[in-house]
Amino acid sequence: MEHIIRIDDLVFEYKREEQLEPVRAVNQVSLEIERGSFTAIIGRNGSGKSTLAKNINALLLPSSGAVYVKGLNTADDTKLWEIRQAAGMVFQNPDNQLVSSIVEDDVAFGPENLGIEPGEIRRRVDDSLYSVNMYEERKKAPHLLSGGQKQRIAIAGVIAMRPECIILDEPTAMLDPHGRAEVMEIIQKLHREGITIILITHFMEEAAKADRVIIMDSGRVVLDGEPAQVFLHIEEIKSLNLDVPFAVDLACRLRKRGVEIPENLITTEEMVEYIACRFK
């Protein structure tokens, strides 16, 4: 499989004024992200997951090591815009990332920056709004929309730039359960359409929907693999003060009581179905 992102021995340090010792937010991380994959990165606050994400589209540059997007080094100034176009980013706060007071103008912001001709921008804006189910709202002001809707607009703004990869930095952290479900649905749909997804989150249920889970702690990768495999390390995950998905926790407790549960059940839906079938 082809790698869209390669991270080689990435170290990111920053200096706090009061401390002379620089803080290592990301500590010797090496990763490869396959084209078309859906990766979830989980970790506590301060585990370095957001810093890692900002290194991928050159918002931050490595202190040492290197990050490659489509084979382009993020430290290369001349490729900066190509990298940011290829790896779009959605942020946590839905209010603080929208630029214009009209939805469709905001979605057009990215393509306008890329210097695309007006007719093509129009087409891209309409396509993007359709794909996040927000076409009806295109003339509205963002402050009249719900959090989930605003986050979908932010996603549309990124898709309009036709990226190959989207990095979402805790996109659902500030949303209510309904908004969270809306956004997750869109993310999964984009993944099916072939866009590489990197989802940073602290909701385990969301991570369970990915096809690869990376758990980070103090700037290092602690666990990395398929969700079913990663969530088997239930004790280790709990020792990092993280939860496991409800279904995994339930399966683990049932197993302790001697009930046989297959290992690949990680989402609540799968678990419900399994239990319903077995204990009918």
Next chain:
Amino acid sequence: MIRDITLGQYYPGNSWVHRLDARIKIIWTFVYIVSLFLIKDFWGYIAVLVTLALIIGVSRVPLKFILKGLKPIFLIIVFTFTINMFMTKGTPLFTLGFLTITREGLYNAVFMGIRLVFLIIGSSLLTLVTKPINLTDGIEKLLSPWQRAGLPAHELAMMMTIALRFIPTLLEETDKIMKAQMARGADFESGNIMNRAKSLIPLLVPLFISAFRIAQDLAMAMEARCYRGGSHRTRMNGMKLKKKDGVACFLMLAYLALIVLQRGVW
């Protein structure tokens, strides 16, 4: 309720005046303002009044809405009126103690008063019939020829766009902070002016901090979407002058000619 505030004082509509190109409307307003200072007697004002009435009629903005714009400057009008009435030398009409009202004073006062009222109505009409976002686009386009001389036209327009976008966000933020401080016993409503001003400090400090945080987030989000200033940029909705813009332009020239003529002839 704080979410429903209208931005600026735009009166939503789809009239002929609403649909005009923002650039034409801005230039029209400038010509109009200049014309007010070219008028030298009440006959001139009749031309202005007819023009204004026509525009308001076509725009279908209720008169009540327009007159509301006069409220904040009502004091200034009264002040100008009084100063003009008492301070102009000329034939005395009657005397009130040490104050004398002269015939010229009365004339000047009424003349200036009408000028001010027309000035405010005309310029507020621009913001009533033009969406703020179109206004910033229009300003950017009008200023762009001066870009070569070093005027940051795009940056100015971008700043205005962002300011418009974040007015509701900051209002919501203010509301939140105010409630949080009130929950902890802050009192914003009682006391004299000094005390009230002081009680605003616990509101303003967090608000400023939060504005800076928002600015930082936004700057990062804009960079992530490849923003790099005005060069390289294209626009989705390019402004194109249509036939009605030409008509409006012609009407403007006719109006200007009329005003200049009245100054020369009478």
